[in-house]
Amino acid sequence: MYSIETKSLSKIYENGLRAVDDVSIKVDNGEIFGFLGPNGAGKSTTIMILTTLLKPTLGTAHVAGYDVVLQAKKVREMIGYVQQDSTVDEYLTGRENLELQARLNHIQKDLVKSRIDEILNLVELSDRQHDSVNAYSGGMRKRLDIAGGLLHRPKVLFLDEPTLGLDIQTRYKIWEYIKKIHKEYDMSIFLTTHYMEEADRLCDNISIIDRGKIKVTNSPASLKNALGNDVIVFEIDSDTKLESLISEIQKIQLVKDIKTNGEEVTVFSTNGNQVMPKIFELSLKVGIKIESISLTKPTLDDVFLSYTGKELRDENGGYNNKKEREKMRRLRA
Amino acid sequence: MIISDTYTIFWREMKRYRKSRSGVLIRLIQPAIWIIVIGNTFAGTQPLIKSVGYDLSYIEFMTPGVIILTAIFTSIFGGVNTLWDRRYGFMNKALTSPISRSSIALGKMLAISLVSALQASLILGIALAIGVNFVNPLMFIPIMLIVILFSLGFSGISVVVAATAKSQETFWGIVNFLGMPLFMLSPALFPLELVPDWLAVVAKLNPVTYSVLLIRGMMTGTTQAVSVVLDLAVISGFVIIMVALASYVFTREVNKPF
Numbered sequence: 359m360y361s362i363e364t365k366s367l368s369k370i371y372e373n374g375l376r377a378v379d380d381v382s383i384k385v386d387n388g389e390i391f392g393f394l395g396p397n398g399a400g401k402s403t404t405i406m407i408l409t410t411l412l413k414p415t416l417g418t419a420h421v422a423g424y425d426v427v428l429q430a431k432k433v434r435e436m437i438g439y440v441q442q443d444s445t446v447d448e449y450l451t452g453r454e455n456l457e458l459q460a461r462l463n464h465i466q467k468d469l470v471k472s473r474i475d476e477i478l479n480l481v482e483l484s485d486r487q488h489d490s491v492n493a494y495s496g497g498m499r500k501r502l503d504i505a506g507g508l509l510h511r512p513k514v515l516f517l518d519e520p521t522l523g524l525d526i527q528t529r530y531k532i533w534e535y536i537k538k539i540h541k542e543y544d545m546s547i548f549l550t551t552h553y554m555e556e557a558d559r560l561c562d563n564i565s566i567i568d569r570g571k572i573k574v575t576n577s578p579a580s581l582k583n584a585l586g587n588d589v590i591v592f593e594i595d596s597d598t599k600l601e602s603l604i605s606e607i608q609k610i611q612l613v614k615d616i617k618t619n620g621e622e623v624t625v626f627s628t629n630g631n632q633v634m635p636k637i638f639e640l641s642l643k644v645g646i647k648i649e650s651i652s653l654t655k656p657t658l659d660d661v662f663l664s665y666t667g668k669e670l671r672d673e674n675g676g677y678n679n680k681k682e683r684e685k686m687r688r689l690r691a
Numbered sequence: 692m693i694i695s696d697t698y699t700i701f702w703r704e705m706k707r708y709r710k711s712r713s714g715v716l717i718r719l720i721q722p723a724i725w726i727i728v729i730g731n732t733f734a735g736t737q738p739l740i741k742s743v744g745y746d747l748s749y750i751e752f753m754t755p756g757v758i759i760l761t762a763i764f765t766s767i768f769g770g771v772n773t774l775w776d777r778r779y780g781f782m783n784k785a786l787t788s789p790i791s792r793s794s795i796a797l798g799k800m801l802a803i804s805l806v807s808a809l810q811a812s813l814i815l816g817i818a819l820a821i822g823v824n825f826v827n828p829l830m831f832i833p834i835m836l837i838v839i840l841f842s843l844g845f846s847g848i849s850v851v852v853a854a855t856a857k858s859q860e861t862f863w864g865i866v867n868f869l870g871m872p873l874f875m876l877s878p879a880l881f882p883l884e885l886v887p888d889w890l891a892v893v894a895k896l897n898p899v900t901y902s903v904l905l906i907r908g909m910m911t912g913t914t915q916a917v918s919v920v921l922d923l924a925v926i927s928g929f930v931i932i933m934v935a936l937a938s939y940v941f942t943r944e945v946n947k948p949f
Binding site for chain 1: 695699702703706707710711779780781783784785786787788789790948
């Protein structure tokens with residue numbers, strides 16, 4: 359039995375937008391599975407279907423063996439859900455928030471105290487437990503959110519963008535906690551992220567999702583290996599003869615894939631040190647001047663680029679992203 | 692299970708209320724102005740009121756009305772945090788936990804009703820402080836129980852509106868539209884015996900009327916068993932309908948995405 363299994367899951371909104379399009383995934387027990395994609399790719403919609411908040415338009419989904427539509431109540435007993443935005447009660451103290459969480463999840467009365475003590479210890483909030491959440495930093499709130507999702511020891515934990523908007527140190531800290539809880543409680547974790555590094559560090563397997571569709575599913579290592587072990591990026595002075603250069607480079611046996619972005623060309627290959635001189639030769643032949651060139655190891659960013667033809671920026675802020683997110687929020691309404 | 696789940700939500704709402712006490716005093720200002728300003732403005736209508744059998748000063752006559760005014764507005768506004776909860780994720784947290792949907796609505800309504808009674812008791816205190824006569828102080832507890840019961844019905848209206856409305860603007864628009872007429876179309880400020888027939892007929896269809904009459908009777912010690920039974924029956928019927936409607940509408944609406 360898989361802890362999550364979806365078959366041809368689709369969500370089509372009233373305006374015809376396919377937020378989730380024919381998504382089929384299998385997550386093993388005890389696995390950390392990542393959904394990686396840009397804002398508006400359908401990650402949150404998928405999580406909302408799996409946590410029984412939205413009904414799928416087509417297809418089926420099972421969580422911990424139960425159907426999310428037909429056995430929603432059973433599913434709710436099995437899952438923990440840490441939402442993208444903080445959901446802790448501002449006016450309550452950290453401990454009161456967890457007491458509320460314990461009641462919501464029907465934790466046996468005699469276990470509540472010890473569970474809360476334990477989890478506060480785990481996320482290192484014991485010394486601030488009696489402060490009202492008003493006084494917590496963003497990172498502390500997130501830790502409290504995660505603690506709340508874990509308190510009842512769910513079989514499957516959903517983390518929606520667990521480190522969105524947090525600074526680098528806090529992000530590392532949260533990753534540590536996620537690894538720690540995964541080891542300690544042996545639960546399956548389904549997380550969505552648009553941070554490559556996050557997926558790379560935490561996940562056993564990832565699906566790359568773009569515009570509601572899954573582009574590829576595999577372990578981060580295999581995805582990177584599939585691109586060869588090297589990435590060559592070079593810039594040229596003009597793109598007039600670019601096409602002939604690219605078709606020449608494609609003929610090199612070691613090259614696996616080429617993507618262009620304006621005057622920047624990315625070549626995925628094995629044995630890049632042998633490919634680089636050949637690129638120089640070919641550019642001379644075609645008559646294109648190479649302005650700069652670099653040889654690096656592939657990251658998941660490169661994987662993303664190779665599967666979607668787009669770059670996934672490792673940041674959240676931008677105006678357009680925000681607008682996009684607001685739009686998705688409204689669509690869900 | 693539904694009882695303990697309801698208590699969970701009630702517990703959370705009361706915790707939140709306790710920590711935001713600054714609002715309590717602000718919410719008292721308006722009903723206090725009603726008592727002091729309207730109470731004195733219409734002091735001269737005392738002979739009229741007396742002519743239909745109320746041997747009271749005008750302020751004494753309208754104090755039960757202002758208690759109900761406080762209850763109406765505290766409870767009809769009280770459901771607004773449902774909108775916040777949906778916007779800021781608490782609702783999703785509750786909806787993905789195993790507690791039942793109706794208990795979320797009921798817990799909120801109970802908390803609102805208790806808060807409403809607390810506010811009403813403070814208003815009663817103000818009224819006593821400015822010299823309103825309260826025949827039998829032992830009636831305080833039954834009066835507050837009636838305020839709680841009555842508020843349960845009105846908080847049901849609030850929860851229904853909040854669950855259906857997608858925005859704050861819609862919510863405030865609707866509750867203000869409902870609250871004031873329901874208050875006005877009752878003997879809260881003036882005896883029904885002295886208003887035009889058609890107004891009196893409309894007022895008799897309004898549950899607010901029966902609450903005002905009941906509390907007025909209890910405060911002045913003029914209650915009669917027959918009218919108590921009738922008043923209580925009407926109020927209880929209203930509350931039962933609102934509780935059922937609120938849990939039905941709430942459950943239906945929260946299953947739609949916000």
